[in-house]
Amino acid sequence: MSGAQQGLFARLKTDAAEAWRAYTTHAFVRALGDGTLPVEAFRFYLAQDYLFLIQFARAYALAAYKAPTLVEMRQAAAGMNAIFDIELALHVRLVERWGMSEPDLVRTPEAMETIAYSRFVLDAGMRGDLLDLMTGLAPCIIGYGEIGRALAATASGQAAHNPYRDWIAEYAGDAYQQVVGDAEAELDRLAAGSLTEARYPRLLAIFERATRLEADFWQMGLNAVAGG
Amino acid sequence: MSGAQQGLFARLKTDAAEAWRAYTTHAFVRALGDGTLPVEAFRFYLAQDYLFLIQFARAYALAAYKAPTLVEMRQAAAGMNAIFDIELALHVRLVERWGMSEPDLVRTPEAMETIAYSRFVLDAGMRGDLLDLMTGLAPCIIGYGEIGRALAATASGQAAHNPYRDWIAEYAGDAYQQVVGDAEAELDRLAAGSLTEARYPRLLAIFERATRLEADFWQMGLNAVAGG
Amino acid sequence: MSGAQQGLFARLKTDAAEAWRAYTTHAFVRALGDGTLPVEAFRFYLAQDYLFLIQFARAYALAAYKAPTLVEMRQAAAGMNAIFDIELALHVRLVERWGMSEPDLVRTPEAMETIAYSRFVLDAGMRGDLLDLMTGLAPCIIGYGEIGRALAATASGQAAHNPYRDWIAEYAGDAYQQVVGDAEAELDRLAAGSLTEARYPRLLAIFERATRLEADFWQMGLNAVAGG
Amino acid sequence: MSGAQQGLFARLKTDAAEAWRAYTTHAFVRALGDGTLPVEAFRFYLAQDYLFLIQFARAYALAAYKAPTLVEMRQAAAGMNAIFDIELALHVRLVERWGMSEPDLVRTPEAMETIAYSRFVLDAGMRGDLLDLMTGLAPCIIGYGEIGRALAATASGQAAHNPYRDWIAEYAGDAYQQVVGDAEAELDRLAAGSLTEARYPRLLAIFERATRLEADFWQMGLNAVAGG
Numbered sequence: 001m002s003g004a005q006q007g008l009f010a011r012l013k014t015d016a017a018e019a020w021r022a023y024t025t026h027a028f029v030r031a032l033g034d035g036t037l038p039v040e041a042f043r044f045y046l047a048q049d050y051l052f053l054i055q056f057a058r059a060y061a062l063a064a065y066k067a068p069t070l071v072e073m074r075q076a077a078a079g080m081n082a083i084f085d086i087e088l089a090l091h092v093r094l095v096e097r098w099g100m101s102e103p104d105l106v107r108t109p110e111a112m113e114t115i116a117y118s119r120f121v122l123d124a125g126m127r128g129d130l131l132d133l134m135t136g137l138a139p140c141i142i143g144y145g146e147i148g149r150a151l152a153a154t155a156s157g158q159a160a161h162n163p164y165r166d167w168i169a170e171y172a173g174d175a176y177q178q179v180v181g182d183a184e185a186e187l188d189r190l191a192a193g194s195l196t197e198a199r200y201p202r203l204l205a206i207f208e209r210a211t212r213l214e215a216d217f218w219q220m221g222l223n224a225v226a227g228g
Numbered sequence: 229m230s231g232a233q234q235g236l237f238a239r240l241k242t243d244a245a246e247a248w249r250a251y252t253t254h255a256f257v258r259a260l261g262d263g264t265l266p267v268e269a270f271r272f273y274l275a276q277d278y279l280f281l282i283q284f285a286r287a288y289a290l291a292a293y294k295a296p297t298l299v300e301m302r303q304a305a306a307g308m309n310a311i312f313d314i315e316l317a318l319h320v321r322l323v324e325r326w327g328m329s330e331p332d333l334v335r336t337p338e339a340m341e342t343i344a345y346s347r348f349v350l351d352a353g354m355r356g357d358l359l360d361l362m363t364g365l366a367p368c369i370i371g372y373g374e375i376g377r378a379l380a381a382t383a384s385g386q387a388a389h390n391p392y393r394d395w396i397a398e399y400a401g402d403a404y405q406q407v408v409g410d411a412e413a414e415l416d417r418l419a420a421g422s423l424t425e426a427r428y429p430r431l432l433a434i435f436e437r438a439t440r441l442e443a444d445f446w447q448m449g450l451n452a453v454a455g456g
Numbered sequence: 457m458s459g460a461q462q463g464l465f466a467r468l469k470t471d472a473a474e475a476w477r478a479y480t481t482h483a484f485v486r487a488l489g490d491g492t493l494p495v496e497a498f499r500f501y502l503a504q505d506y507l508f509l510i511q512f513a514r515a516y517a518l519a520a521y522k523a524p525t526l527v528e529m530r531q532a533a534a535g536m537n538a539i540f541d542i543e544l545a546l547h548v549r550l551v552e553r554w555g556m557s558e559p560d561l562v563r564t565p566e567a568m569e570t571i572a573y574s575r576f577v578l579d580a581g582m583r584g585d586l587l588d589l590m591t592g593l594a595p596c597i598i599g600y601g602e603i604g605r606a607l608a609a610t611a612s613g614q615a616a617h618n619p620y621r622d623w624i625a626e627y628a629g630d631a632y633q634q635v636v637g638d639a640e641a642e643l644d645r646l647a648a649g650s651l652t653e654a655r656y657p658r659l660l661a662i663f664e665r666a667t668r669l670e671a672d673f674w675q676m677g678l679n680a681v682a683g684g
Numbered sequence: 685m686s687g688a689q690q691g692l693f694a695r696l697k698t699d700a701a702e703a704w705r706a707y708t709t710h711a712f713v714r715a716l717g718d719g720t721l722p723v724e725a726f727r728f729y730l731a732q733d734y735l736f737l738i739q740f741a742r743a744y745a746l747a748a749y750k751a752p753t754l755v756e757m758r759q760a761a762a763g764m765n766a767i768f769d770i771e772l773a774l775h776v777r778l779v780e781r782w783g784m785s786e787p788d789l790v791r792t793p794e795a796m797e798t799i800a801y802s803r804f805v806l807d808a809g810m811r812g813d814l815l816d817l818m819t820g821l822a823p824c825i826i827g828y829g830e831i832g833r834a835l836a837a838t839a840s841g842q843a844a845h846n847p848y849r850d851w852i853a854e855y856a857g858d859a860y861q862q863v864v865g866d867a868e869a870e871l872d873r874l875a876a877g878s879l880t881e882a883r884y885p886r887l888l889a890i891f892e893r894a895t896r897l898e899a900d901f902w903q904m905g906l907n908a909v910a911g912g
Contacts, residue, residue, distance in 0.1 A: 054298060054301075057292070057301060057305075058292065058293050058301070058811075061289045061290070061292035061293040061301075061304070061305070062289070062293045064285070064286065064289035064292075064308065065286050065289040065290045065293060065583065066583050066584070068583075068584075068658060070282060070334075073282075073285060073286070073289075073312075074312060076289070077285075077289070077305075077308055077309065077312060080292065080305055081305065081309065084301075084302060084305060106298075109893075110893075112796070112797070112800045112896075112897065112900055113796070113800075115800045115803075115804050115893075115897070116796045116797075116799045116800035116803070119799075119800070119803035119804050119806070119807045120799050120803050122803070122807050123803045123806050123807055123810075126582075126807075126810055127521065127522050127524075127742075128522075128524075128585050129583075129584050129585040129588075132585075192654060193652065193654045193655055194650065194652055194654065194655045195652065196649065196650055196651065196652055198648060198649045198650065199649055199650045202524060209793075209794075209799075212796075213796065213799070216796055286583075293811065294811050294812075296811075296812075296886060337665075338665075340568070340569070340572045340668075340669065340672055341568070341572075343572045343575075343576050343665075343669070344568045344569075344571045344572035344575070347571075347572070347575035347576045347578070347579045348571050348575050350575070350579050351575045351578050351579055351582075354579075354582055354810075355514075355749065355750050355752075356750070356752075356813050357811075357812050357813040357816075360813075420882060421880065421882045421883055422878065422880055422882065422883045423880065424877065424878055424879065424880055426876060426877045426878065427877055427878045430752060437565075437566075437571075440568075441568065441571070444568055510754060510757075513748070513757060513761075514748065514749050514757070517745045517746070517748035517749040517757075517760070517761070518745070518749045520741070520742065520745035520748075520764065521742050521745040521746045521749060526738065526790075529738075529741060529742070529745070529768075530768060532745070533741075533745070533761075533764055533765065533768060536748065536761055537761065537765065540757075540758060540761060562754075
């Protein structure tokens with residue numbers, strides 16, 4: 001695909017290739033894929049991801065406030081509703097299977113890594129415009145889809161004995177992949193409206209920083225069992 | 229009812245009695261009730277109210293961003309969804325009956341009165357906290373319910389020949405009255421959490437100003453046919 | 457001047473020519489220039505302009521929060537400081553000459569016109585980025601400079617018997633004209649960074665709306681004496 | 685001192701005693717005091733603190749936007765000006781003495797710890813009101829004053845051979861201690877206006893979280909030399 005036809009996400013990913021690789025092939029991700037991730041690392045991650053989802057819903061609310069058209073307002077509202085109606089419920093089910101309850105989650109203090117990524121994106125979005133906000137969310141939304149697909153394509157990622165098989169299947173599944181496709185398309189639509197070459201480096205800085213903070217989020221899970 | 233038991237809305241309404249009366253018994257309201265409102269005044273009002281609803285949805289999105297708990301986030305999301313799924317559609321149906329289409333509405337420029345009320349509330353909410361925001365929205369949410377009930381209780385408000393009978397019935401109806409009750413209850417819940425006597429005058433100032441801007445919004449409808 | 461070399465402000469002014477003319481040659485402006493403006497109209501305007509300046513300072517604070525670089529943060533801070541250290545003091549002196557005091561001003565309720573323009577710009581800026589915010593402020597900052605220059609170039613605008621001579625001289629003066637030049641330059645710098653043709657219509661909509669709200673602000677002064 | 689007379693800061697500090705102690709007596713702080721802090725740890729800290737100051741200036745800008753009165757707007761503007769006119773310049777001088785230049789600083793990527801604290805406070809302030817914002821800034825503003833005073837009261841903290849003597853003297857000095865006193869007084873003024881017992885736990889949560897993020901900020905300096 002030529003540069004001119006390349007979507008914004010593909011361009012950002014290419015230009016932040018090292019950070020993207022560190023995030024999407026992090027040791028935590030590889031251990032999810034081969035089923036060797038310590039349960040405690042996953043539980044810690046899952047509780048923090050629940051807390052992150054609440055901030056993520058706030059980010060979609062902010063997107064609805066910022067959206068310049070009704071079409072984009074409705075899209076942001078749909079994203080927020082999906083978190084409230086689907087993702088939080090899925091997390092609670094997953095969490096219960098791992099021996100925690102929703103009240104446990106709500107009482108869990110946010111880790112620094114959770115705060116860093118969520119508040120960075122919220123502030124980047126409030127400071128800039130909707131494109132800044134959605135660029136900050138892209139490593140999360142689109143990256144999870146890429147990770148899910150990659151892990152689901154491996155034997156161990158689908159193996160019956162892999163305790164993280166359901167997590168992988170969720171993000172590799174059609175429903176989530178549709179969310180990913182929508183997010184890529186929205187980035188392109190927003191970029192068509194307001195991306196200039198002079199602005200691109202600032203957007204890349206948001207994307208790269210958010211990607212690194214996602215890698216830190218995985219590392220947080222490993223640190224939880226490493227006495228870190 | 230003693231002062232101690234009085235809800236926040238009742239207290240605000242009492243303390244801004246003159247502005248409240250000017251708003252809820254405005255000549256535009258009385259003319260809706262007896263069916264004498266010129267069609268052009270209503271059409272102008274309806275188109276502006278459609279544009280206002282879009283800003284109102286942004287205010288609910290802001291409320292979801294600002295909400296300190298999941299309960300309040302979900303409530304704000306429900307308010308936003310109600311606008312997208314119910315109220316905008318109702319407006320489009322009403323508007324079509326009066327000879328306009330949704331594309332006409334979207335093309336209509338916002339009147340100064342529409343801008344003044346909507347942006348005043350959005351800014352008061354961003355500047356302050358969720359209680360400031362919901363106080364600014366109260367004259368709209370709760371006032372329309374009071375006006376609907378009052379007009380529906382009159383013979384002319386229900387009369388088959390009153391061209392505004394459906395509008396009146398909508399705001400007097402159980403579904404909308406439930407919204408009103410929820411809004412009053414949320415104000416009380418927020419006030420229980422963060423209202424002090426020292427703060428009250430600032431809250432009253434927001435309420436009174438918003439109420440006067442609602443009266444200006446009715447006047448805008450009359451001005452549209454008065455060569456104003 | 458070719459389109460390619462034309463600055464953003466000049467382009468916006470050309471494309472909103474009718475609104476710009478209605479604002480900069482409003483009857484209130486012409487009456488300032490020939491000295492026939494009723495004193496009561498000017499006093500009403502001046503008190504509202506004082507209240508507007510406070511919101512204007514908030515807009516500069518927002519610009520400092522939103523600024524993507526230290527250079528732009530310092531520029532926004534300088535704008536805010538100029539309001540606090542110079543313009544508010546000038547207004548108080550002017551106001552005292554016309555028989556009012558600062559406490560009178562602070563007690564004056566904001567008129568709908570004051571609310572509409574100030575909150576429209578604040579919300580446009582919070583919703584979008586720094587370019588949206590500065591575009592909304594441009595009719596005020598740059599327009600006053602153009603009006604000041606135009607009136608100062610007339611015999612009656614400089615005449616000793618024109619009671620509004622000092623007001624005209626202030627906005628025609630070198631200090632204020634420097635502010636105007638800086639604002640035009642900053643618009644161009646921001647546009648170089650993030651203006652696309654696809655975005656331009658949205659920017660023009662902000663500019664045109666803000667310009668019309670400025671004309672409404674003049675009209676407010678006339679209405680104050682017309683029983684309006 | 686009875687609870688009724690106790691200021692808000694003293695109350696928060698008491699209720700977050702363990703976090704406060706961990707922050708103000710962190711190993712990094714003790715090593716500053718006895719002069720044993722590795723130079724590389726200090727240099728890393730100083731560069732990040734420069735980047736933090738820029739976000740801190742944004743927080744003061746946000747405070748000016750949010751301030752409910754002119755008095756508080758001017759106070760916030762003064763805080764922002766102090767960063768631009770004094771603190772950034774001091775940092776640059778300090779940094780140059782340690783072999784770095786301002787361009788080096790601007791190019792330094794923000795560490796996760798810098799992002800976490802700064803964006804947490806900015807978001808807490810945007811989400812809530814001015815009291816939420818100033819509560820989030822209090823551990824930084826007031827804590828540095830307490831640390832400076834404590835270290836300056838020790839022999840090693842004043843010793844000619846302590847390479848961090850100037851840093852200590854700056855925060856122990858009258859000018860900075862005045863800033864601390866002003867910040868405590870403003871917290872009390874804001875609390876008098878809008879603190880309720882029902883709200884206090886939410887405020888404490890912001891304070892405690894911000895205090896822990898400050899301790900993480902010190903730890904970041906140590907990690908920089910520990911291969912961490």
